[in-house]
Amino acid sequence: MVENRPFLTFLTHAFLILGFVIVALPVYVAIMASTHDISTLMSGPVPLLPGSHFIENYSTILTSASAAHGLPNYSHMALNSLVMALAITVGKICISILSAFAIVYFRFPFRLLAFWIIFVTLMLPVEVRIMPTYKIVADLGMLNSWAGLTIPLIASATATFLFRQFFMTVPDELLEAARVDGAGPLKFFRDILLPLSRTNIGALCVILFIYGWVQYLWPLLVTTDPGYYTLMMGMKRMVTVQDGVIEWHLVMAGSVLAMLPPILVVVFMQRLFIRGLTETEK
Amino acid sequence: MAGIHIAEVSKVYAGGVKAVNSVSIDIADGEFIVLVGPSGCGKSTLLRMVAGLETISGGEVKIADRVVNNVEPADRDIAMVFQNYALYPHMTVYNNLAYGLKNRGTPKAEIDARVTEAARMLEITQYLDRKPRALSGGQRQRVAMGRAIVRKPAAFLFDEPLSNLDAKLRVSMRGEIKRLQRRLGTTSIYVTHDQLEAMTLADRLVVLNGGRIEQIGAPLEVYHAPASTFVASFIGSPAMNLVKGELHGDKLAIGPSVIGLNGFAPASGTVTVGVRAEDIRIARADEEALPFRLEYAEELGAQRLIHGTVGDQQITAAVSPELELAPEMQIAIDASRLHFFAVDTGKRLPGNVPAEAKLAPVEPVA
Numbered sequence A: 001m002v003e004n005r006p007f008l009t010f011l012t013h014a015f016l017i018l019g020f021v022i023v024a025l026p027v028y029v030a031i032m033a034s035t036h037d038i039s040t041l042m043s044g045p046v047p048l049l050p051g052s053h054f055i056e057n058y059s060t061i062l063t064s065a066s067a068a069h070g071l072p073n074y075s076h077m078a079l080n081s082l083v084m085a086l087a088i089t090v091g092k093i094c095i096s097i098l099s100a101f102a103i104v105y106f107r108f109p110f111r112l113l114a115f116w117i118i119f120v121t122l123m124l125p126v127e128v129r130i131m132p133t134y135k136i137v138a139d140l141g142m143l144n145s146w147a148g149l150t151i152p153l154i155a156s157a158t159a160t161f162l163f164r165q166f167f168m169t170v171p172d173e174l175l176e177a178a179r180v181d182g183a184g185p186l187k188f189f190r191d192i193l194l195p196l197s198r199t200n201i202g203a204l205c206v207i208l209f210i211y212g213w214v215q216y217l218w219p220l221l222v223t224t225d226p227g228y229y230t231l232m233m234g235m236k237r238m239v240t241v242q243d244g245v246i247e248w249h250l251v252m253a254g255s256v257l258a259m260l261p262p263i264l265v266v267v268f269m270q271r272l273f274i275r276g277l278t279e280t281e282k
Numbered sequence B: 001m002a003g004i005h006i007a008e009v010s011k012v013y014a015g016g017v018k019a020v021n022s023v024s025i026d027i028a029d030g031e032f033i034v035l036v037g038p039s040g041c042g043k044s045t046l047l048r049m050v051a052g053l054e055t056i057s058g059g060e061v062k063i064a065d066r067v068v069n070n071v072e073p074a075d076r077d078i079a080m081v082f083q084n085y086a087l088y089p090h091m092t093v094y095n096n097l098a099y100g101l102k103n104r105g106t107p108k109a110e111i112d113a114r115v116t117e118a119a120r121m122l123e124i125t126q127y128l129d130r131k132p133r134a135l136s137g138g139q140r141q142r143v144a145m146g147r148a149i150v151r152k153p154a155a156f157l158f159d160e161p162l163s164n165l166d167a168k169l170r171v172s173m174r175g176e177i178k179r180l181q182r183r184l185g186t187t188s189i190y191v192t193h194d195q196l197e198a199m200t201l202a203d204r205l206v207v208l209n210g211g212r213i214e215q216i217g218a219p220l221e222v223y224h225a226p227a228s229t230f231v232a233s234f235i236g237s238p239a240m241n242l243v244k245g246e247l248h249g250d251k252l253a254i255g256p257s258v259i260g261l262n263g264f265a266p267a268s269g270t271v272t273v274g275v276r277a278e279d280i281r282i283a284r285a286d287e288e289a290l291p292f293r294l295e296y297a298e299e300l301g302a303q304r305l306i307h308g309t310v311g312d313q314q315i316t317a318a319v320s321p322e323l324e325l326a327p328e329m330q331i332a333i334d335a336s337r338l339h340f341f342a343v344d345t346g347k348r349l350p351g352n353v354p355a356e357a358k359l360a361p362v363e364p365v366a
Helices: A006-033 A038-042 A054-063 A065-069 A074-105 A111-121 A130-139 A146-154 A158-169 A172-180 A185-196 A198-213 A217-222 A231-239 A248-278 B043-051 B093-103 B108-122 B137-150 B167-184 B195-201 B219-224 B229-234
Strands: B004-013 B017-027 B032-036 B058-063 B078-081 B155-159 B187-192 B204-209 B212-217 B241-248 B251-254 B257-260 B269-275 B280-282 B290-299 B304-310 B313-319 B328-333 B339-342
Touching: A006 A248, A038 A248, A054 A065, A054 A074, A054 A248, A065 A074, A065 A231, A074 A111, A074 A146, A074 A158, A074 A185, A074 A198, A074 A231, A074 A248, A111 A158, A130 A146, A130 A217, A146 A217, A158 A198, A172 A185, A172 B078, A185 A198, A198 A248, A217 A231, A231 A248, B004 B043, B017 B043, B017 B058, B017 B212, B032 B043, B032 B195, B043 B058, B043 B078, B043 B155, B043 B187, B078 B137, B093 B108, B093 B137, B108 B137, B137 B167, B167 B195, B187 B195, B195 B219, B204 B219, B204 B229, B212 B219, B212 B229, B229 B241, B229 B269, B229 B339, B241 B313, B257 B290, B280 B313
Parallel strands: B032 B187, B032 B204, B078 B155, B155 B187
Antiparallel strands: B004 B017, B004 B058, B204 B212, B241 B251, B241 B269, B251 B257, B269 B339, B280 B328, B290 B304, B290 B328, B304 B313
8 A cells, every 4th residue: 555644654663562562561561570589579579670799690690590400501401402403404405305305206106195195194183192202202212312303393394395495486497407318316406496595595595594493392302311491491491490489581591592582693693584474486 | 400390299188178289290410390389279289299298198209300290309309498498596697597407417618608698699698697587588498499509419309488478578589589490490380379480480380270381381372372271361461351242153142232253263153252351442433343331440550550440240351541431332342352161161162363462472681
């Protein structure tokens, strides 16, 4: 709509700002809470202005706070989260782009069935199929291992489905031209399909990295060894203390820090991300 | 350089649909063949079978005396130009041209030489570093042609390469394709639904309908002696007038009017009579004429098309724009200019073949 009415402009901005405030307020509160000491937080509502314990809280959480809860170091957990998120991202993209390639470009028996089986898993989130998945991982002896942490999360259909949809928009003539030009299937995949999928891969990287980063339930189930603890689990453990006071100021500081990597990924990949979701390069 | 021999080739799709039905064409080395027909006539399917992009259900395709039925497209020594150009969007023009050569392991220096030469020939040298996205339709078309040329294949296959261009560009690219093909002397098969393109480009054109060949011949042969009512109405613009007529001895009755045939009558009884718009003229006062009721006129500049009826049948005539129009006119047709077709099969009845149809095709200046 191209309209120039001051009232409408005001109204749309009012809605935008309202929406932004609703979404951003909890994050703001968390940031503010991470700058106060525990007694301020326990004595009443969370103050909406910054306090004076910023440096103290953040250095505590980065150095000593987690050890008090029997957790590994904050940076260790952050590294675990990072490894897990990256493994899931890379694994998912590799698997799904290859399976989408197979489904779209090859005629093999039960091709449609294969697609539908993959598609059906879309209907079931990890949480729903967590029991059988856990059983399989346990039977394979993959508890407390990187494989157990990442492989079950890698197998999912979303990315396969997205790549399939993208491949179907690639004109057939491109494949035919490549065939006439003497490119076999893998060459076609490497030289033409992969470069064309660049923006889609970028967008998926962002989504999948965040997906992997915020995983909570699955790591909680398959790891008992604190060496594999991720940030999300660590934060949760700091909240569930048996007796005594929950150290909200430190939890909030930890949470704010944990938000940074996904934000950085989004900021730096934003250009690719938006192009991947909105534009199909032909 | 090589000839292409298509022998009783058929394409049957799942479900028994026959897209191409036992088609045979012998294409000589260096010949420019145009496959023309309405959409769904099987012309593209036939081309794609020659290219190796469709499997051949029956028959044999030979390129340079080698049966290629089960040979991969890349190994058939052909190059193809696609309707939507099918340029690799992420590669520069240079890489688009070089890709096929690279895949064949051509030495780098030779790739460079060939690409440079093709680019010069097509006048796209200054665009070699650009991506296809930054090119206009005509330039993309040239790049697509260039990709075919650099390979120096035994045959070019064109699949409606000009249909995405605007009318003016189409005419100039058409000339360029012809010029290039003459210069390189490469055997070419060109698919189009545009009869004008077919007429202007072809050494011989193949009119296809419903998966079968209606007629093969030089453009003028097909124009002046169409083998069937289908060809008659498909080739030429405006389409040939086809009306019901009745032959009585040496007389032809069209509606209520009768004209003499001076011995040109090929049969007797009911026939379909064909006459080109330009073969109709205004009758002199002293000759047998058909009453023509004018409906409307179209100006073409050099010509004027007048549309109307004779009896209850539609007729279009091409006349001089100087001619004064009247609601009722008398038109005449030379008997030697009439075409007769069987009513039931639509096939041409044996009889007169206009002298022009036997003209030798214009030999190109090498």
